[in-house]
Amino acid sequence: MTMRKTRSLLGVLAGTIAAVALAGCSQGAPAGGTSASAAPATTASTGTIGSAAPAATRSAPPEFANGEVTIALVRQLSSGDYFEQWLAGAQAEAKSLNVKLDVSSGDGNNDKQALNLEQAVNQKADAIIVDHGFADTIQPAIKKAAAAGIPLVAFDVDPGTPEAVVIGQDDHQIAAKALDVLKADTGGAGEVIYVYVAGFAPLDRRNETWEQFKKDNPGIKQVAQIGVVNNSTASAVADQAKAALQANPNVKAIFAPYDEFAKGAVLAIKELGLKDKVKVYGADISTADIGVMAEEGSPWVATVATDPSNVGRVAVRAAALLVAKEQVDKALNVPPALITRQTLLDGGIANVEQLVAAIPALTTPDVARVPWAPAS
Numbered sequence: 001m002t003m004r005k006t007r008s009l010l011g012v013l014a015g016t017i018a019a020v021a022l023a024g025c026s027q028g029a030p031a032g033g034t035s036a037s038a039a040p041a042t043t044a045s046t047g048t049i050g051s052a053a054p055a056a057t058r059s060a061p062p063e064f065a066n067g068e069v070t071i072a073l074v075r076q077l078s079s080g081d082y083f084e085q086w087l088a089g090a091q092a093e094a095k096s097l098n099v100k101l102d103v104s105s106g107d108g109n110n111d112k113q114a115l116n117l118e119q120a121v122n123q124k125a126d127a128i129i130v131d132h133g134f135a136d137t138i139q140p141a142i143k144k145a146a147a148a149g150i151p152l153v154a155f156d157v158d159p160g161t162p163e164a165v166v167i168g169q170d171d172h173q174i175a176a177k178a179l180d181v182l183k184a185d186t187g188g189a190g191e192v193i194y195v196y197v198a199g200f201a202p203l204d205r206r207n208e209t210w211e212q213f214k215k216d217n218p219g220i221k222q223v224a225q226i227g228v229v230n231n232s233t234a235s236a237v238a239d240q241a242k243a244a245l246q247a248n249p250n251v252k253a254i255f256a257p258y259d260e261f262a263k264g265a266v267l268a269i270k271e272l273g274l275k276d277k278v279k280v281y282g283a284d285i286s287t288a289d290i291g292v293m294a295e296e297g298s299p300w301v302a303t304v305a306t307d308p309s310n311v312g313r314v315a316v317r318a319a320a321l322l323v324a325k326e327q328v329d330k331a332l333n334v335p336p337a338l339i340t341r342q343t344l345l346d347g348g349i350a351n352v353e354q355l356v357a358a359i360p361a362l363t364t365p366d367v368a369r370v371p372w373a374p375a376s
């Protein structure tokens with residue numbers, strides 16, 4: 001593994017030659033070979049739409065052309081649709097940029113995540129992306145990385161240092177847009193079950209919006225709060241939701257702003273035969289989620305989401321820009337979109353590729369654009 005080493009004169013020379021060769025033969029091709037993102041834009045539903053991705057505006061820096069850059073991705077969680085899609089996007093972008101992506105996960109163990117981060121610092125990664133994490137456990141390790149001068153990107157975690165570039169999905173909007181639909185459907189009155197686990201930065205921000213929403217809408221009564229995050233979140237939440245629904249027979253809605261929560265809520269509603277009575281307002285999207293939302297009579301009527309693979313791509317691009325000492329905004333926002341069950345049905349949308357084709361704003365090529373790579 002080659003990390004933050006002093007580049008040898010030979011390496012720089014080779015890089016320069018490679019970069020010139022790349023620039024000369026293929027303006028849009030990324031360093032290090034072919035990539036899916038160099039191909040013309042396509043949609044799953046319509047096939048090729050003809051326009052090539054915007055070309056690179058200059059050649060790759062030598063360390064990228066030579067494949068010498070390692071970015072460590074230090075994750076708190078890895079199971080579930082959201083995290084799997086996010087990783088797939090990050091890996092695709094790393095491949096496109098000719099970067100080695102070293103992935104570790106705490107698998108929900110915060111101490112393990114902190115150790116993984118310390119290891120990335122000791123191994124002198126060229127940049128580190130911290131994906132989720134609890135402030136208490138992860139901030140001390142983030143501070144060590146900052147002190148070592150390693151460029152940092154933080155997603156869905158408060159890094160506790162101004163050095164890091166912070167990526168967010170606008171969690172207040174995620175909650176607010178879902179709650180707008182809940183309010184319209186319920187007329188602003190009724191009993192609601194809320195799914196939440198404190199400590200996860202995105203869920204805490206969504207919770208702030210929920211707390212304000214309850215104050216602004218006194219007709220909405222939270223009758224139960226449930227929630228668990230583990231390796232089988234959906235089934236654990238389903239068990240809790242069943243108990244909460246049985247104890248509260250007048251519930252009209254479940255606010256479940258994480259797709260594993262929403263899937264659990266749907267399972268419980270279906271098992272209790274309450275599909276016509278109780279609706280689910282969620283967050284996030286995946287092809288599996290689209291399948292659940294589009295099912296006959298599905299109670300999951302709205303979700304608010306980014307394309308997680310796009311967010312993973314943005315994180316890797318931001319880290320790459322930092323390695324290259326390019327200008328990067330300290331706060332990067334990947335805005336979410338409201339997706340209703342009706343939109344999916346009306347558009348015949350069956351997977352994330354079709355969704356992104358229908359809502360192009362879910363792709364954000366200008367967020368952390370890398371000037372030596374084609375847009376992805």
Ligand code: SR1
Nearest residue numbers: 082200202257258259284
């Ligand atoms: C346990 S935190 C889960 C959330 O992280 C990401 O922000 C996703 O949107 C998901 O809802």
